[in-house]
Amino acid sequence: MKLLLKGGRIIDPAQNVDLVGDVLVQDGRIAKVGGQIDPGDAEVLEARGLVVAPGLIDLHTHLREPGLEAKEDIGSGTRAAAAGGFTTICCMPNTRPVIDNAVLVAGVTQRAGLEGAVNVRVIGALTKGQEGKELAEIGDMIAAGAVALSDDGHFVESARIFRTGLEYAGMFDGVVVSHAEDESLAGDGYMHEGAVSAALGLRGRPAVSEDIAVARDVMLAEYTGALLHIAHVSTLGAVEIIRQAKRRGVRVTAEVTPHHLTLTDEAVLGFDPAAKVHPPLRSGEHVEALLAGLKDGTLDVIATDHAPHAFEEKDVEFRYAPSGFAGLETALGVVLTELYHTGKFTLPELIDRMAAAPARVFGLEGGTLKPGAPADITLFDPNQEWRVDSSLFYTRGKCTPFAGKSLKGKAVATIVGGRVVMKNGEVRA
Ligand SMILES: [Zn+2]
Structure with missing residues (x-):
C-alpha cells in the first residue's frame, strides 16, 4: 500500500528539514521525502498549504x-x-x-x-x-x-x-x-x-x-x-x-x-x-x-x-x-x-x-520523517480558524477552559503506520 503526500511544507526538526515537497509512504513506513515524487500507483493526498510533520x-x-x-x-x-x-x-x-x-x-x-x-x-x-x-x-x-x-x-x-x-x-x-x-x-x-x-x-x-x-x-x-x-x-x-x-x-x-x-x-x-x-x-x-x-x-x-x-x-x-x-x-x-x-x-x-x-x-520509535521510520504523520493547517465546541469532541471529557475560544491552526489529517485515521476532523478508525 502506497500513499503520496503531495506538495506540503515538510518540517522534520530531527533532521533539520524544512522544505516544500512530497512524502512517499510505503508498507507503513516513510519511503522517500522531498522534491517531486512520481505517484505511480500510490493514493495521493493533496497537502498544498499544509504542514507535513512527524x-x-x-x-x-x-x-x-x-x-x-x-x-x-x-x-x-x-x-x-x-x-x-x-x-x-x-x-x-x-x-x-x-x-x-x-x-x-x-x-x-x-x-x-x-x-x-x-x-x-x-x-x-x-x-x-x-x-x-x-x-x-x-x-x-x-x-x-x-x-x-x-x-x-x-x-x-x-x-x-x-x-x-x-x-x-x-x-x-x-x-x-x-x-x-x-x-x-x-x-x-x-x-x-x-x-x-x-x-x-x-x-x-x-x-x-x-x-x-x-x-x-x-x-x-x-x-x-x-x-x-x-x-x-x-x-x-x-x-x-x-x-x-x-x-x-x-x-x-x-x-x-x-x-x-x-x-x-x-x-x-x-x-x-x-x-x-x-x-x-x-x-x-x-x-x-x-x-x-x-x-x-x-x-x-x-x-x-x-x-x-x-x-x-x-x-x-x-x-x-x-x-x-x-x-x-x-x-x-x-x-x-x-x-x-x-x-x-x-x-x-x-x-x-x-x-x-x-x-x-x-526513547520511542518515531518523531521523525526519516526514511524507514514508521509512517506516523500529522498534516495540519496553521491558518485554519475554528472555535472550540466541546460537544463536537471525541473525548468523553467535554470540559475545557478553552471552550468557546477562537483558535488558529488545526490538524487536517492524522496518519498512523501509513493509514489515514483522521481526515478533515473525521476519525475513521
Ligand atoms: Zn500529574
Whole structure:
C-alpha cells in the first residue's frame, strides 16, 4: 500500500528539514521525502498549504481504562488523539485498578492494539497501587512494554521509596516520571496561592510546594544517576532548578502543558470548575518563565495532561470539582494560536517540542520523517480558524477552559503506520 503526500511544507526538526515537497509512504513506513515524487500507483493526498510533520506524540494522557470508563476509554481517548493530530499517546496508570503489574501493562497494550485509533504506550505505576509505600513490579512491567514509571496524580512522599524507584528503574534504563507537588503544602489547596486565591477566598497550592518537590527529585536523580522526567512543570522556581540541573549534567527532562503556557490563575475568577487542575494555573510571572524554559530547551516537551472527567462530575461547585480536563483536541490549536501566531516560537521549534522531543525523552520509535521510520504523520493547517465546541469532541471529557475560544491552526489529517485515521476532523478508525 502506497500513499503520496503531495506538495506540503515538510518540517522534520530531527533532521533539520524544512522544505516544500512530497512524502512517499510505503508498507507503513516513510519511503522517500522531498522534491517531486512520481505517484505511480500510490493514493495521493493533496497537502498544498499544509504542514507535513512527524506525528505528534503525547507523553501524558489519561485514558481512564481500566475502571473509569465513564470518564474515557481506549476507543474514545485514542479517537480524540487522532482528531487532535496525535499519532502516539502514553497513558498514565492511575486507573482502577492501578496499572502496577506486567499483566495490566500487557492487557492495556493489547486492548489498545485492537481498539485504539492511534499508537498507545503504557506508563506503569512506580509503587504498588500508587500508594507510595512499596515499589511496583518495575522490571516486569518494562519487560511487558511499559515505557516509563509514574505515580502521576500523586507525589511520592517518601524520598527513600523514590530513590529506590529511580535506582531500580535505572537498572533497566527506565524513565521515572514525577508529579512534583509536596502534598503537605499543596494537599488541601484548590488553586494557585496568590492574589487571585486571596481575592476569591480559596485556599491555595503555593508555587513553593512544586519547587520543593522538583528540587528533591532532581537531587535524587543526580545522586542515583537515573533518568527523571518532571511532569507538567508550572512554576518559575521549578524551571530554574531544572535549568541548573541540566547544566550540571543531571539526566532530567521536563514537560509543560498547553494550559500552563497560555492561561493564568485569573481563569479561575468566576469559579469556573473547568479551570481547576493540578498543578494549578499560575500567575503571569510563572507563565513567562515557562515560555522562556520551553524556548531554551529547559522544558523539553509540550504534553497535554489530557485528564477527562464525566460532565456531571465536573459540573459542580469549584471546590468539589475533580481537577483536570480534556486536552488532546485543543493542544495543537492552542499552541499554534498562542505560541506560533504571536511570533514567540517557530513551527520547527513547536514540532520539535510535540513530536521529536517526546520521542527522544521516552526513547520511542518515531518523531521523525526519516526514511524507514514508521509512517506516523500529522498534516495540519496553521491558518485554519475554528472555535472550540466541546460537544463536537471525541473525548468523553467535554470540559475545557478553552471552550468557546477562537483558535488558529488545526490538524487536517492524522496518519498512523501509513493509514489515514483522521481526515478533515473525521476519525475513521
Ligand atoms: Zn500529574
